[in-house]
Amino acid sequence: MRILHTADWHIGQTLNGWTREAEHGAFLARLPELVDAHGADALVVAGDVFDGVNPSAEATRMLYEALVGLHQRRPRLTTIMVAGNHDPAGRLEAPSALLEGIGVRVVGVMHRRDGAIDLDRHLVPLRDRDGEVRAHVLAIPYLRAADLPGLGQADEEPGSPVVRATRRLYAEAVEAARKRIGGAPLVATGHLHCAGGLESDGAERRILVGGEHAAPPDIFPDDVAYVALGHLHRPQHVGRETVRYSGSPFPLSATELPYDHGVSLVELRPDGAHCEHIRVARPVPCLRLPQRGSLTAAELPGAVAALGLDPACPREGQPFAHVVVRPDGPAAGLAGEVERALETLPLRCAGVKIDWPARTAAEEAPPAPVSLADCDPGDLFDRAFEAAHGAPPGPEHRAAFDEIRLGD
Known part of the structure; x- marks a missing residue:
């Protein structure tokens, strides 16, 4: 029995x-x-199918066309899809x-019947x-407060009540x-942050109920053969080898550029689950300019020329570039200057990060408190200005300040 596990x-x-439409379409x-x-006999999608709770008609169409394409390619395929924290849970389930x-089971929320989980x-x-x-899959979506048993009850046990409820x-x-399947192999899904998992800075929300950050991987019972997780975008296992994030199919932020994006292949054998990471080529290159360190705005055209990009490449196929630029003067408007410079080059700016000069310990120390009455407004x-832009103001900036201060 083989399962392909993907998520995010x-x-x-x-x-x-x-837009990332071309990349999603290619994947x-x-x-x-x-x-x-x-x-693969089954496909498990462990949440965050969509990027937001109000997906566009185009995004929805892309999903449904993909599911139909899977069924046409392998009519016996079973697809299990659960909602993540980004997904519109009810809307995801609506066309069940x-x-x-076509062999697709969608679970957006927890269902109970007579107080018990509706198997x-x-x-x-x-x-x-x-x-x-x-085998069987126990499809558990992203858990909200209403899904967690006994969360609102008085509880004097040490530790997190959210983790205990999960x-x-x-x-x-x-x-x-x-009780229903006996000792047959059981796979569980989850969309949450497990402790020990490496997250992508700025890309993944801290999503456990009540402000909790992470749950220990031992919340999953030992007799579950494999746990297919979603939420963290880096392929990795947490705790034991069979509790695994497949990761996202391609980079969703600058932090994820080094990740080996792909899907997880799981084979259920008599001796347990065996996992293999399957790398998926990126539909569109995602770059950091420069590869290490930083460059000035004046150095940017030369750095792009050295990449040897095809100027005739359609816009949707041009690489994304995360640019790290250091100021060689006042940095006011530097990010906008870099973005405007890239508009004429055969790539797309994915963001600009300013590499501020390193400060000495003396510069990092907070200044001694003084009375505003003893301070010169110009100082x-x-x-x-220097704290915000990493360089002192130029004559034009002082002139603009004096004009405002003096009311001329």
């Missing part, structure tokens, strides 16, 4: 105003080939009656190519599943 597609994402067109090439006709919604049988049930929910779900302006 973020369909509809933009990067510094640029989703490649997905049926990956399923076919690796003989139609999607199940008819959350427990999905996986069949091999002969139609025999060989642990109880998984224990309840696995116990109920075991205060000079200090504020």
Whole structure:
């Protein structure tokens, strides 16, 4: 039994105003080939299918076309998709009656019947190519406060009540599943941050209920053969080898440029689950300019020319560039200057980071408190300008300040 695990597609994402539609389209067109090439019996999508709770018609169409394409390529494929914190959970589930006709089970929220977890919604049988049930997936989406048992009750136990409630929910779900399926292999999904996982700075929200940051990976019972996680964009395992983030299919922020993006292939064998990372080529190059350190605005055209980019490449296929620039004078407006310079070059600016000069310990020390009555307004302006832009103001900046201060 083989399962392809993927997550964090973020369909509809933009990067510094640029659409990622071409990249999503290329990855989703490649997905049926990956399923076919690796003989997958099931596809698990562990949340953050969309980038926001109000996806566009184009983003929704892209998803549905991808699901139809998967069914056409492998009609026996079972696809399980759960909602992440970015997803519109109810809207994701809404077409379930139609999607199940092409082998797709979507779980956006926790379902209960008579107070117990509704296994008819959350427990999905996986069949091999002969139609025999060989394993099950326990489809658990991103958990909200209302999903967690006993969260609002008085609790004097040490530690986090959110973590305890999350642990109880998984224990309840696995116990109920075991009563139905016995000792058959069980795969669980989750969309959360597990302690020990490496996150991408600025790309992933801290999402546990109540402001909690991370749950320990031992919240998942030991008899679960594999845990397919979503939320962190770097492929990695946490705790044991079989508790794994597949990562996002391509970089979604500057932090993710070094990641080896792809999907996870899981094979359920008699001796347990065996995992393999399958690298997926990036549909569009994502670059850092320069590769190390920083450059000035004047050095930028030469650095781009050295890349040997094709000026005839269509805009949607041009590389993204995360630019790190150091000021060689006042930095006011420097980021905008860099973006305007890149508009005429065959790449797309994904963001500009200013590399401020390193400060000495004396410069880092907070100034001694003084009375404003003892300060010269021009000196205060000079200090504020240099703190904001990494360089002292020029004559034009002082002239503009004096004009405002004197009211001329």
